Amino acid sequence: MSVVKTIIENLKILSENFKYKSDTFSNSVIFINEVNKIKIQPENKVGFSITYNLYFGEKMLLVSEEAVYHFCLDLFKRKNSDIEVIYRAGKPIDVSEWFKIERKEALDAIDAIQKELEYNYRLKYLFLESKRFDIIYFNDLMIIEDKKKEYLFNVFDFKILKLYEN
Incomplete structure (x- = not known):
């Protein structure tokens, strides 16, 4: 694709x-x-x-x-059609950068989602956070948002992220 x-x-x-x-x-x-x-x-x-x-x-x-x-x-x-969304150029967070910044927390987040999926295979939504990032799992996708706003949001296929655990 x-x-x-x-x-x-x-x-x-x-x-x-x-x-x-x-x-x-x-x-x-x-x-x-x-x-x-x-x-x-x-x-x-x-x-x-x-x-x-x-x-x-x-x-x-x-x-x-x-x-x-x-x-x-x-x-x-956006909660109101009167609010203009500002385009911000920048670099989105990628997996390798996320792992450089907080490897243990990243691995813990992936592990927590995997355990929750094993317990509830119908899991659609899960919110996690570390000191630096908000992590949202939604329907096999993972959204990573930088709380410091240095990186743009990015979205990853959770199945691919699990490969980084090794």
């Missing part, structure tokens, strides 16, 4: 956590809830064109592939 398709599929899964409905079209996806209407469309080599409702109109901007999860998660969390 291409990176773009993976991102779109992951965003569809993540949107469920925020009670969105989604519609997929040939070249875009739309997410809707009682506050937001968000359209995401891949753009050639630029990243993604994201259009969302703002006040009584719309705002459109280009978001890099690296920042798309961060920007979309900020939009998904």
